[in-house]
Amino acid sequence: MRRIAVDAMGGDRSPTVEISASLAAVRGAASLRVVLVGDEELIKDGLVRLGARHERRISVRHASQVIDMDDSPSRAVRAKRDSSMRACFELVKAGEADAIVSAGNSGAMLACALLVLGRIPGVLRPGIVTTFPTLRGACVLCDVGANVDPKPEVVAQLAVLGAAAAEVLLGRRRPRVGLLSNGEEESKGTARIREAHALIQSLARSPGAELEYVGPVEGKDVFGGQIDVLAADGFSGNVVLKTAEGAAQSFLDLLDQALSSSLMARVGAVLAGRAVRALRRRMDYAETGGAPLLGVRGVVVMAHGRSSPRALENAILAAQRHVDDGLTQKVAAAISRHAGVWSAMDDASVPGIKKGIGDEGRHDQ
Amino acid sequence: MRRIAVDAMGGDRSPTVEISASLAAVRGAASLRVVLVGDEELIKDGLVRLGARHERRISVRHASQVIDMDDSPSRAVRAKRDSSMRACFELVKAGEADAIVSAGNSGAMLACALLVLGRIPGVLRPGIVTTFPTLRGACVLCDVGANVDPKPEVVAQLAVLGAAAAEVLLGRRRPRVGLLSNGEEESKGTARIREAHALIQSLARSPGAELEYVGPVEGKDVFGGQIDVLAADGFSGNVVLKTAEGAAQSFLDLLDQALSSSLMARVGAVLAGRAVRALRRRMDYAETGGAPLLGVRGVVVMAHGRSSPRALENAILAAQRHVDDGLTQKVAAAISRHAGVWSAMDDASVPGIKKGIGDEGRHDQ
Numbered sequence: 001m002r003r004i005a006v007d008a009m010g011g012d013r014s015p016t017v018e019i020s021a022s023l024a025a026v027r028g029a030a031s032l033r034v035v036l037v038g039d040e041e042l043i044k045d046g047l048v049r050l051g052a053r054h055e056r057r058i059s060v061r062h063a064s065q066v067i068d069m070d071d072s073p074s075r076a077v078r079a080k081r082d083s084s085m086r087a088c089f090e091l092v093k094a095g096e097a098d099a100i101v102s103a104g105n106s107g108a109m110l111a112c113a114l115l116v117l118g119r120i121p122g123v124l125r126p127g128i129v130t131t132f133p134t135l136r137g138a139c140v141l142c143d144v145g146a147n148v149d150p151k152p153e154v155v156a157q158l159a160v161l162g163a164a165a166a167e168v169l170l171g172r173r174r175p176r177v178g179l180l181s182n183g184e185e186e187s188k189g190t191a192r193i194r195e196a197h198a199l200i201q202s203l204a205r206s207p208g209a210e211l212e213y214v215g216p217v218e219g220k221d222v223f224g225g226q227i228d229v230l231a232a233d234g235f236s237g238n239v240v241l242k243t244a245e246g247a248a249q250s251f252l253d254l255l256d257q258a259l260s261s262s263l264m265a266r267v268g269a270v271l272a273g274r275a276v277r278a279l280r281r282r283m284d285y286a287e288t289g290g291a292p293l294l295g296v297r298g299v300v301v302m303a304h305g306r307s308s309p310r311a312l313e314n315a316i317l318a319a320q321r322h323v324d325d326g327l328t329q330k331v332a333a334a335i336s337r338h339a340g341v342w343s344a345m346d347d348a349s350v351p352g353i354k355k356g357i358g359d360e361g362r363h364d365q
Numbered sequence: 366m367r368r369i370a371v372d373a374m375g376g377d378r379s380p381t382v383e384i385s386a387s388l389a390a391v392r393g394a395a396s397l398r399v400v401l402v403g404d405e406e407l408i409k410d411g412l413v414r415l416g417a418r419h420e421r422r423i424s425v426r427h428a429s430q431v432i433d434m435d436d437s438p439s440r441a442v443r444a445k446r447d448s449s450m451r452a453c454f455e456l457v458k459a460g461e462a463d464a465i466v467s468a469g470n471s472g473a474m475l476a477c478a479l480l481v482l483g484r485i486p487g488v489l490r491p492g493i494v495t496t497f498p499t500l501r502g503a504c505v506l507c508d509v510g511a512n513v514d515p516k517p518e519v520v521a522q523l524a525v526l527g528a529a530a531a532e533v534l535l536g537r538r539r540p541r542v543g544l545l546s547n548g549e550e551e552s553k554g555t556a557r558i559r560e561a562h563a564l565i566q567s568l569a570r571s572p573g574a575e576l577e578y579v580g581p582v583e584g585k586d587v588f589g590g591q592i593d594v595l596a597a598d599g600f601s602g603n604v605v606l607k608t609a610e611g612a613a614q615s616f617l618d619l620l621d622q623a624l625s626s627s628l629m630a631r632v633g634a635v636l637a638g639r640a641v642r643a644l645r646r647r648m649d650y651a652e653t654g655g656a657p658l659l660g661v662r663g664v665v666v667m668a669h670g671r672s673s674p675r676a677l678e679n680a681i682l683a684a685q686r687h688v689d690d691g692l693t694q695k696v697a698a699a700i701s702r703h704a705g706v707w708s709a710m711d712d713a714s715v716p717g718i719k720k721g722i723g724d725e726g727r728h729d730q
Contacts (some may be wrong), residue, residue, distance in 0.1 A: 004679065026405075040689050043617055062714060070550065072552070076385060091425030093658035095404060112428040133490075135615060135618055135619070135622075136704070143545055145548075148547060148553070148554065148555055149555045149556060179433065180604065181509075181600075182510055182513060182599065182600050182603035182604065182607075185435065187437070188602070189513065190513055191514060192512045193600075217410055218603075218604075218607040219603070219604045219605070219606070219608030219609075219610075219611060220607045220611025220612075220614070221610060221611065222608070222611060223611040223614070223615035224611065224615075231630055234547065235547050235554070235555050235558075235601065236600065236604050237546065238547035238548075238583075239439055239583075239584045239601050239604045239605055239608070240584070240608050241584070242547075243585060243587070243604070243605050243608040243609055243612070244586030244608055244612050245584075245585050246583075246584060246585025246586065246587060246588040247585075247588060247608070247609050247612035247613065247616070248612060248616070249585070249587035249588070250499065250589075251502060251612070251613070251616045253500055254500070254644055254647065255620070255644060257500075257644075258637070258640040258641060258643060258644040259637055259641075259642045260642060261643070263640070264637065264639070264640075265636065265637040265639070265640035267633075267637075268632075268633040268635070268636030268637025268638070268640075269633065269636065269637055270633070271439070271629045271630065271632050271636065272623070272624055272629065272630040272632075272633030272634055272637065273633070274627070274629070274630070275419050275579065275623035275624060275626045275627060275629075275630035275633075276623060278626075279620060279622075279623040312372045328651065343686075345705075353471035356655045
């Protein structure tokens, strides 16, 4: 039995979306329990309205405060000690839940994760992971926003976090990793990216490394199937994610326009309707539901503030799967495996790779 | 009569592609002359093979050297004084041509432009511009690679360059400008982007400003039609461009898969064929042909190294149009208009905005 703590207050349409998503999730998965965390009265009203007052596998945990989207993350986490979000993390810390799902302020989730759960030993900074559908499967993108202005060694470690995610989420042994740049030539990229490139090269060449480093790649390479992991600083990774989402939406709109542009096209669209609907589903990033935060001591899944019930249900089911698959343990193993690689490295040969370990860094969001 | 200097040696399939593109361009545009610059013998052989030995509006200018894709830009421009690329810029400087088109090393083009033509007064750094099709027209993206690690004031000026481009390329008065970030909140973004945001805000609020600043936006906003210009550092702008290209290609591949997945879908695809082909053309970034380099004293159009003859033809025609439309003069006017705004600003109120002027900076590519 897995117990998922769901922040019922974080999203744009809370708690309605969270309640119906939780109901759908427990009704579809026999081994799942959900703790809805937030304003007890609101949540219970919502459960009654949905005719689920007595759903045995949903419980409610009261929390009196809410972290808003425009709250400053680090301040809110400390000031609002009884926020629904923080209470979710406390439940996991206390062993009363196995994972956290929230559609709330992602910066505050990161701050909660660092403050309440803490990092896995050896992790410089956690990373947020998402997966992209490609023609030949999927590609993991790490990071999409936790590390906006990171040091090169943090970017190098995001490659390792992403590789661990690809092992668990895609079932890839020795995943192929690319580093996001503005060209494949080593001379391209910012100073940060060129330095991260040298670090990942050293990492990948060392004995014990369980990733294959393809080198610097471009934004388009996330779709081609040549790489399993795209490592990126959180700013550019976010740009890839949002651009792809926008492009997908715009293509579907253009397709609709095209398929209703003439009588023949409309007839064709009816005949091809099933195939086009399948395409639409495949390109709907909402379906994938949530982005895991890697590198902290626990399973944390971030959902979009505008999540539909369906997207949030998928995020809850993904959290359950990550617990089942031992995602946190596998990330810890990858980090400690590569930490061995790093400590075996000569500081002179890879300047800077170790200096950041243990450094709390600043909160980037 | 417009004379375009075409670097015949720069691309991946030179000079064949350049020759057929130039032929197609002059045959389609009565007021156009092309000077093909490069290995005279190779170019003349190519013209003979294409049955165009006596095409009056194509001339050949010999250049003995070629700048390769993996040459270091600044070194190659200085070391290879008789390169086909540099010779194109010298033709424009000498008044023997009105614009330059090359599918060669874009870093070397930037270096040539700075060295041979020089910047428009007041321009900190040139920017490379491209346009995206949106549901409601198009959006200008500036920069896509010239300024990989820019100072905040350079990013702010890229917004002005982009706005000038939107006026000329899209016919927009007071274009709406967004700044690429990882969220719409002012607290998001790198230190560079947050500082650029404050600078653009001041710029847009000042009397004489001819742009409307929307604020920080996300990668998806390039497609939505809410902005006419996306200002970005060259690294992230390149990520937007390449991600959109990759997403478009992957979408078209998925559409092909979907439309051949069943007999009904195949019949539907035949009926909707015309509409789908129109969609395909609209999404084919190759069709747009070339990206103008703004901020230098002359019309310079960069084409992709893998350009098709059709794409390169479009780049040549675009160069002709930019000369006709006075793109360079309009950029100069926008810069001088906003330079007035800047010098009126108190240094204390906008720290740093003026310190970069006249600073050559380092070559980012």
